[in-house]
Amino acid sequence: MLAVALLLWPLRLVRPSIIAPRLDRQFAALEDSAGLLLQPGDTLNLLEHLQQQRVAQRLHTLRENGRLTLPVSWRTSLVVTALLGLAGVAVWWWPATQKSELVAGVPVRFSPAAVAAPGKVPARIVETQVRVTPPAYTHQPVFAPAQASFQGPEGARVRWQVRVSGSRRAVPEVEIGRQRLRMQAVAGQAGLFSAEYTLRNSVLYRLRFAGTVSDDYAIEVRADQAPIIRIQTPKPYTLVEFGVRPELPVRATLRDDYGLSRAELVITVAQGQGEAVKFREVRRDLSAAVGGQPAQANLLSQLNLPQLGLTYGDELYFYVSARDNAGHSSRTDAYLVQWQDTAVADSPSDMGMGVKVAPAYFRSQRQIIIDTEKLIAEKPRLDAATVASRANNLGFDQQSLRLRYGKFMGEEVGGSIGPGAPRSPIAEDEEDGHDETAAEHAAEGGDHHDHDHPTPPATSAIASLTAETDALMDPYIHKHDDSETADFLEPAVKAKLRAVLDQMWAAELRLRTGQLAEARPYEDRALKLLKEVQQQTRAYVKKAGFVPPPMPEATLRLTGELAGAAAPQRQQTLPAPALQPAVRAALRWLATTSATAKTNPADARVLEQAGTALAGAALQRPGVYLPALRALRELVADVRAGRPACAECRPPVERALTDLLAVPAPAPVAAPAPTRLAQHYFQELSR
Known part of the structure; x- marks a missing residue:
């Protein structure tokens, strides 16, 4: 009303002398003569008197047409005033309505009260009211539970309000667990007491007054949970292949029991390789999606790899974190996005170079045996050319494997393997072609073994002045030009490895000539000797520590002795619970x-x-x-x-x-005594 008075105060200055010029400016039909209406008629001449009558007539016409109105819209003002009046009435009655809803009494059962003296009202609680005020961040209204046992959010304020009768000295109390809250008298209302308590954990409570105690009632507290985050896309590991657009949408769903206040996408970019890897963290605020503090929200963000500074071969890790209104936060696991590294194109000069960069692959001796057996089984169904081609390929694989193991003997090429090379006793006994070769030499010249061979020339080491020194140093010198001494293998291992190479040579000879069945024994002996060489070249290191004594298995096995064979048992006597x-x-x-x-x-x-x-x-x-x-x-x-x-x-x-009570330990139950019929049955069985 004061504001209305201030707005209407300038209207006191409105005079006819002020209105006349305004009418002349607003209506041209008045011909700037509205001021003549304010002049008395006896002071006007004939021309002014005629103009006054003319202006009065036109002003009357404007008034009848409804054009002569004040420049104020009263309709809008009246509507706004009516709405404000209705809102004022609602606000005036709302607290009373809310109070009537919240003070509804709850049934509380008390123990029988003591008998009061004649003529006196017994002291007791006649009405109990409970009001629960949830925390402000939950956005939940104040409510009054219908029962004395109720549920409430963590941090809520519970207000008990009781009305007592009878004794004026006794003060009611609220017993919550081991804590007692003494109620305070409400000012201005006799016999009305109240107490407040903040919920932290689930508790039991009861009311006490003048020797009467109520039953126990439970308050179940709902703890505030941390936000739950689920990432829908992408997958935990995503590989952005070459040619695919390097953009990934990140979609996540957030849920909370009361409301979300903040969301964030944390990205860690890893650039470089090896020891030159650099890490950089990027944070994106996604709180716009939870601006209204909703209980559930959907987040969407785009990962543009070039804008984040990534290139081919780089990768990034990201996770989504959220916080609710109570300050609880949670985050997801780290998700990995990797941009595929493209192969570097070779220059034109490199394209013409015939450098073989692929590693060499060898068939094992076991695989050669398997392929040979397979070819023998398929030989009846194949033509001769195919069999010869596949057998020759197997011979080539056997040669590659022989040369590979020959490097351990100091051989640079495979020329030393063959008929002209020194043979081991195993190869000389097993190769049946050796006797045939010796017979041919005997047939060509019978005196082959009778003529004298020239004595080989003396070496430079013997002829030199340091012959004795060279002879002493000879066992300790590693000679690369001699295949027999160009390694550090033991003599026994070296002899067996030489036998392996001889068997491989014999198998290769027969595979290349198409003799598959004859090559099989040599392949098996080569595999057997090769495994023996592998066992001999292994180094065993004895571990330091406790070495248990050997078990006397010979004296314990199959004896039926069970001493010490029982399963270990651990017994412990625990005291009974205190209650x-x-x-x-x-x-x-x-x-x-x-x-x-x-x-x-x-x-x-x-x-x-x-x-x-x-x-x-x-x-x-x-x-x-x-x-x-x-x-x-x-x-x-x-x-x-x-x-x-x-x-x-x-x-x-x-x-x-x-x-x-604790569950009792199981006790053995005695078997029932056998009846006479059962005894007779067992007696007949024992005959």
């Missing part, structure tokens, strides 16, 4: 106390100790143990008063306490 004696004592009291006999108030302590164990179980499973806990409270109240224990409360308490 088990209290539970057993309560069950013993329930079993020995009659339901109709008077009780001893001192026995209430036994039941209270068992109630501690039952309260812990009710906190974990309130739906199962909470009714039993209430029944136990009634039993405690009856025992304290010396009354007979409640008969209806015994069965649920006994079942609950029995469930809390």
Whole structure:
């Protein structure tokens, strides 16, 4: 109203002398003569009097046509005023409506109150109200649970408000676990008390006032969970191949129980190779997708590899992190994106060079044997040319393998392998072509062994002045020009490896000539000798440490002796849980106390100790143990008063306490005694 008064205050300055010029400017039909209407008629001459009548007539016409109105739109103002009035009424009634909804009482069951004196009102809680205010970040409204046991979010404020009658000195209390909250009186309202508590963990509570105690009620706290992130695309490992557009969309789904506040994409770029790898981190803020703090959001971001500075052969790692309104954060696993490295094109000068860069591949001796057996099996179905070609290829593979092992003997070429080379005794005995060659030489010249051979010339080392020194150094010199001494193999290994090469030569000769069946024994002997050489050239290093003594297997095997053969057993005596004696004592009291006999108030302590164990179980499973806990409270109240224990409360308490007992160890069960018929049956069997 003050603002309206300030806006209307300038209207006090409005005068006819101010309105007349405005009308002359607004309406040309008045011919700038509206001021004549303000002049008295006796002061005007004839011409002014005629003009005054003319202007008055035109002004009347404008008024009838509705054009002569104030330059203010009252319709908009009236509509806005009406809406504001309705909003004011709603705001005026809203707190009262909300209060009426939140102060709805919840049913709370109390133990029987003490008998009041005649003429006095018993002290008791007549009404209980509960109000739960969730944290602001949850965006949940304040609510009033319909039951005394309820659920609430972590960090919520619970307000109990009770109305009492009777005693004015006693103050109600809220017992939460082992903590007692003393209620405060509400100012201006007699008999009204309130208390507040912040939820952190699930608890049990009850109300106390003037000796009366309510049943136990559970408050289940829902903990705030961290955000859940799921990356839909790409896959955990993505290879961007050559020719594919180097762009990848990153799509992720975020969920939270109350709301998301921040999202981020963290990218780590790895560039270079070997020890020259450089890492660089790039962070992208994706909080725009969670601007309204939704409980679920979809994120989309594009990975453009060239814009991130990547080239062929580089890679990047990325993950998505999110944070909720409570400050809890989570992140995904690292995802890898690799840009395929393209092969470097050779220059024209390199294209003409016949350099073989591919590694040399050799068939093993075992593979040659397998291929030979396969060719022997397929020989009846093949023509002679194909058999000869495949056999010659096998001979070439055998030659390559022989030359490969010949390098260990110091041979640079394969010329020393053959009939002219020194043969080992194994090859001379097994090669049947050797005797034929010797017979041919004997036939061509019978005196081949009778003539004298010239004495070979003396070497330069013997003829020199340092012959004795050379003879002493000869065993310790590694001679590359001599195949027999051009390696460091032991003499036994060297002799066996020479036999391997001889067998390979014999197998190669027969494979190249198409004698497949005759080549098989030489191939097998070459493989056998080769395995023996491999075993002899291995070096075994004995490990340092404990060496167990050898087992006397010869004296223990098949003897039936089981001493020390039992499985190891570990026994440990554990003390019973601390609450088990209290539970057993309560069950013993329930079993020995009659339901109709008077009780001893001192026995209430036994039941209270068992109630501690039952309260812990009710906190974990309130739906199962909470009714039993209430029944136990009634039993405690009856025992304290010396009354007979409640008969209806015994069965649920006994079942609950029995469930809390530890599982007994299994005990062996004695077999039942055999009947006379069974004894007679066994006697007949033993005959």
